Amino acid sequence: MDRSVPGRIGTTLPPLDVPIQTLPSPELLRNELEMPEVSESELVRYFSQISQFNFSIDHNFYPLGSCTMKYNPKLNDEMAGFPGMSEIHPHQPEGTVQGALQLMYELQRILAEITGMAMTGLAPMAGAEGELAGMLMTRAYHLDRGEPGRTKVLIPDSAHGTNPASASMAGFEVVEIPSDSNGNTDIEALKFAVGNDLAGLMLTQPSTLGLFDTNITEVVQIIRNAGGILYGDGANLNALLGRVKPGELGFDVIHSNLHKTFTQPHGGGGPGAGAVMVGKRLVPYLPTPVVEKIEEPNGVARYILGKPEKTIGRMGGFHGNFGALVRAYSYIRTLGDQGIAQVSEDAVINANYIMSQLKDVYELPYERTCMHEVVLSARKLKRDYGVSALDVCKRLIDYGIHPPTMYFPLVVEDALMIEPTETESVETLDHFIDVMKKIAVEAKCNPDLLHEAPHNAPNSRLDEVAAVRRPDLRWKRSSANIQ
Amino acid sequence: MTSPANLKYIRDHDWACFESDGTAILGVTDFAQESLGDVVFVELREVGEAVTQFQPFGEIESVKAVSELVSPVSGTVIERNDEVFAKPELVNQAPYEEGWLIKVKVSDTTDVSKLMSAGDYDTFIEPDFS
Numbered sequence: 001m002d003r004s005v006p007g008r009i010g011t012t013l014p015p016l017d018v019p020i021q022t023l024p025s026p027e028l029l030r031n032e033l034e035m036p037e038v039s040e041s042e043l044v045r046y047f048s049q050i051s052q053f054n055f056s057i058d059h060n061f062y063p064l065g066s067c068t069m070k071y072n073p074k075l076n077d078e079m080a081g082f083p084g085m086s087e088i089h090p091h092q093p094e095g096t097v098q099g100a101l102q103l104m105y106e107l108q109r110i111l112a113e114i115t116g117m118a119m120t121g122l123a124p125m126a127g128a129e130g131e132l133a134g135m136l137m138t139r140a141y142h143l144d145r146g147e148p149g150r151t152k153v154l155i156p157d158s159a160h161g162t163n164p165a166s167a168s169m170a171g172f173e174v175v176e177i178p179s180d181s182n183g184n185t186d187i188e189a190l191k192f193a194v195g196n197d198l199a200g201l202m203l204t205q206p207s208t209l210g211l212f213d214t215n216i217t218e219v220v221q222i223i224r225n226a227g228g229i230l231y232g233d234g235a236n237l238n239a240l241l242g243r244v245k246p247g248e249l250g251f252d253v254i255h256s257n258l259h260k261t262f263t264q265p266h267g268g269g270g271p272g273a274g275a276v277m278v279g280k281r282l283v284p285y286l287p288t289p290v291v292e293k294i295e296e297p298n299g300v301a302r303y304i305l306g307k308p309e310k311t312i313g314r315m316g317g318f319h320g321n322f323g324a325l326v327r328a329y330s331y332i333r334t335l336g337d338q339g340i341a342q343v344s345e346d347a348v349i350n351a352n353y354i355m356s357q358l359k360d361v362y363e364l365p366y367e368r369t370c371m372h373e374v375v376l377s378a379r380k381l382k383r384d385y386g387v388s389a390l391d392v393c394k395r396l397i398d399y400g401i402h403p404p405t406m407y408f409p410l411v412v413e414d415a416l417m418i419e420p421t422e423t424e425s426v427e428t429l430d431h432f433i434d435v436m437k438k439i440a441v442e443a444k445c446n447p448d449l450l451h452e453a454p455h456n457a458p459n460s461r462l463d464e465v466a467a468v469r470r471p472d473l474r475w476k477r478s479s480a481n482i483q
Numbered sequence: 484m485t486s487p488a489n490l491k492y493i494r495d496h497d498w499a500c501f502e503s504d505g506t507a508i509l510g511v512t513d514f515a516q517e518s519l520g521d522v523v524f525v526e527l528r529e530v531g532e533a534v535t536q537f538q539p540f541g542e543i544e545s546v547k548a549v550s551e552l553v554s555p556v557s558g559t560v561i562e563r564n565d566e567v568f569a570k571p572e573l574v575n576q577a578p579y580e581e582g583w584l585i586k587v588k589v590s591d592t593t594d595v596s597k598l599m600s601a602g603d604y605d606t607f608i609e610p611d612f613s
Contacts, residue, residue, distance in 0.1 A: 383610065390520075407547040413518075413610075464546040465572070468523040 003046065004036035004477075010043055034477050053458045055402055056267055061428050063354075065373045065405035065417025066160070066208060068238050068260035069267065075334065076263055076327040085326050090318040094304055100322065101303035105291040107275075107329045114332075114340065115234070115254050116245025117277035121286040121308075122325055123315040127235055128162040130255025130274025131202070135170035136312040137253060137278065137285040138200045138229040144285075144310065150199040150227070156185045157411055158207035160233050172199055179411060183207065183366040184215040190222055200229035205246065206236045208409040209366060210351065210373035210417070220250035229253065229282070237261045238421070239348055239372035242341025252279045262328035273324035284309040289319050346422035347372040350429060354418055357433045361440045365412045373419035377412050387443040387450050389414040394461060395442065397454040399435045485605060486512060487579055491595070492604035493537070495553035498579070499598065501589070507556050510583040511543065511574060514608045519545035522571040527552070527585055528560050536593050540585060543574070552584065556593045562586035 023029065038046070056062070062069035080086060088097050108120035124130040135153070142150040153167040156177045164174045175193050180186040185203070201223045206212045213219065223230050232246045232254035238261045240246070246254045258273035259266040266272060278286060285308065292306035305319065332340065348371055355364065355374040362376040378389040393403030393416070405417040420429060442449050454460060490498040496515035500508040516522065527541040534540040540554040564583050567573050574582040599607065 379610070410548060465521045465523055468544075468546060469571075 003038055003042055004475075006037060008037040008039060010038055010040045034475075036475055056265070060400050060402065061420075061424060061432055062267075062402040063404050063418045063420050063432065064402060065210070065375070065419040066235060066408070067266075067405070068235075068257070068372075068419060068421055069402070070238075070260075070263060070421035071423035072263040072265050072327070073331065073334070076330040079330040080323045080326040086323070098303055101291050101305070102301075103329050104319070104322075104325060105293055105303050107325055107332075108291060110329075110332055111256060111275055112277050114241065114245070115237075115256065115277040116247025116249075117251075117254065118247075118280045119278055119283045119286060119290070121276045121278070121290055122273070122320045123287040123289065124255065124274035124276060125316055125321050126272040127160075127233075127255060127257040127260075127274045128166055129315055130257070130276045131162055131166035131231070131233065132169055133274075133276045133287050133312065133315055134231050134253040134255060135166050135172065135200075135202075136287075137276075137282050138231065139170055139172070140285045140310065140312050141229060141282060142199055147227075149197055152193075152195075152197045153199050153231075154190065154193050154201045154223075154228075156203060156207065156213075158183065158209050158211075158409055159202055159204045160208060160235055161408070163202040163204070163233060167202060177201075179207075179209070180215075182214075182368065183209045183211045184213045185219050187215055187218055187222070190219060194222060194226040194228065196227075198223070198226045198228040200231055200252075202231040202233060203251075204233040204236060205249075206239050206371040208236075208417070209375050209412070210236075210370040210419075211366060211368060212239070212371055216249055224250065234277075235260065236372060239344055241344040242337070243344050247277070247279055253277070253282055258324055258328040263331045264324050264327050271321045271324055273321045273328065275320075285312050287312055287315045291319075343422050344372070347420070350420040350422060350424060351418070353426075353429055354420055354433060358436055361437055362416065372421070373417060375409065375412050376416045376418065378414040378416055381440065381443045382414055385443045385447045387447050389416050391447075391450040391453065392416065392436075392439055392443070395439050395450045395453040396435065398456045399438075401432060401435060486514075486601040488601045490579070490601060491555060491598035492601065492607075493553060493555045493598060494607065495537075495551075496608075497553050497555055499555040500583075505589055506561065506586055507558070507589050508583050508586050509540065509552075509554060509556070511552065511578055512604070512608075513578050516575045516578045516582070519543065519550065520547045521545055522574045525567045525571050525574065525584065527563050530560050530563060532560050534558060534560060534585075534587060536597070554587070555598055556587055556589050558587040558589040558593065560585050561588050 057069050057071055084099055088100055104122055108122060111120045124133045151173050152175055153172040154175050154177050155163045156179060158179050167174050177189050177193060178186045220230060230251045232251040234254045234256040237256050253276060255274050255276045258275055288307045288311040289305035290308055292304050294302045294304060296302055351370050351372050351374045355370055358376060362378060363380050365377050378392050381387040389406045393406050396403045407415055408417060409415060490500050492498050496512045498510055498512055522543060522545045524544040528534055534554040536554060536557040538554060539551040541552040543550050543552055563585050
């Protein structure tokens with residue numbers, strides 16, 4: 001906002017037509033308010049211009065691994081925008097919001113069905129909050145059974161980065177389990193780590209390597225025998241929809257990032273929804289509230305906000321991000337049973353198509369069929385031409401494509417984690433593949449072109465160190481004076 | 484690249500320089516700083532706190548990732564390189580010199596036989612390109 005001009009006013013206030021009041025604590029008032037001084041038209045132009053710098057799934061391909069940036073059907077927004085959905089208040093009497101509660105109740109049932117679980121809690125408002133809810137339930141379960149000594153949570157090194165943080169926040173000690181040479185959980189290491197102090201295991205299935213852990217049955221058995229709870233990180237549920245039910249594999253609890261798997265514009269950091277689905281033994285501990293259905297004697301159903309018997313409590317105010325729940329419900333109901341299964345099929349085929357076309361150009365660390373995302377390595381480009389994963393990603397911006405996730409998972413050097421999702425056509429995938437091949441040739445012939453990329457974006461290569469250490473997050477008059 | 488021969492190394496890419504007075508200076512290797520990229524924050528155990536061999540003695544954050552700093556020795560922290568808090572880029576610029584991290588009074592529970600020589604470490608980090 002460097003267009004501030006002292007004294008310029010963007011709005012005209014009407015004359016005072018009410019008596020002047022004296023404030024109880026006038027010292028709270030500031031004489032000066034640090035605000036940019038601009039006209040309305042300048043303000044509108046400023047925001048319109050910076051909005052054009054933005055990139056979203058509605059602009060172009062967005063293969064950001066692990067984030068499941070799929071196209072969000074506009075119908076879902078339309079549903080969430082209905083006055084009965086968008087203009088209600090959490091404090092309204094239950095009798096006046098029966099439709100909204102019915103939607104939540106049905107979504108609870110559908111998500112439990114999709115994941116093979118007994119019951120759903122919709123309160124968590126992000127994936128990591130769903131993880132925290134799962135870990136708090138795990139703790140409550142062990143304490144309830146008189147086993148406070150169960151303090152260790154095992155987490156494979158290919159799990160989502162938030163898992164150790166969630167376990168730690170819930171008061172557990174985290175023990176990392178290595179992956180074996182196929183990218184599966186290392187069974188020997190797991191056997192060695194379990195004991196009487198085991199609280200549970202957090203497994204991302206498929207893992208952040210985009211691989212289905214084929215040791216899963218053995219993993220479940222080991223954890224079960226040791227008295228642990230099996231937590232499933234459902235961030236990659238997209239790959240399993242309509243094919244595999246985590247509950248049937250033996251998981252006790254799984255969260256779903258509704259904003260990823262069931263569509264929601266989430267590139268800007270929210271709003272999310274991290275529903276938790278639980279098997280029988282964790283049902284009493286679900287976060288409150290859950291929606292319950294009561295059949296009246298006259299045959300009419302009534303929906304109420306209920307409190308699970310031994311609930312871990314609230315995850316936040318009210319009952320979750322309701323708009324996100326409406327969109328998820330709309331997406332699932334639009335697809336139906338058949339459509340849900342086609343999501344995972346198309347997502348997995350798309351990722352494998354990209355893998356088959358790029359594995360000889362970039363390096364494939366695990367020579368296996370992948371799930372909904374593929375992890376490649378730019379290691380050879382770095383060794384041969386001094387071009388890093390970061391350089392490849394910055395060059396993709398020049399071609400109008402959002403970069404994939406990079407340098408994650410940490411177990412792969414110079415990782416490029418590509419998730420195309422089911423909503424992309426073969427033409428889009430072919431274009432991406434062509435661009436990635438072109439960039440590999442550029443790395444060889446003209447590495448500096450990549451080192452200095454992006455060339456066509458509104459901002460060139462950013463100083464990432466300064467961005468982290470001296471973030472410039474809001475307008476200050478002093479900074480405006482400098483400019 | 485060849486790692487300095489007078490230091491001892493561990494698989495987590497940290498080094499220890501043993502002094503004749505029973506102390507050791509710790510830091511991260513050149514390979515580590517190269518892999519991490521630009522370091523933006525360093526967090527270290529306080530002076531007086533205990534560190535355990537192969538357990539964390541702090542955290543290091545780069546533009547790519549946050550990693551644990553793993554101690555090659557057991558003992559008590561007697562000095563910290565306060566300069567790296569203000570200038571974390573020292574870790575990138577001189578990981579074996581100005582970018583050192585902590586100085587530890589080494590306890591006799593340290594198993595020196597589990598540490599790698601410079602030659603072993605260089606072999607360990609050699610990429611296994613197929």
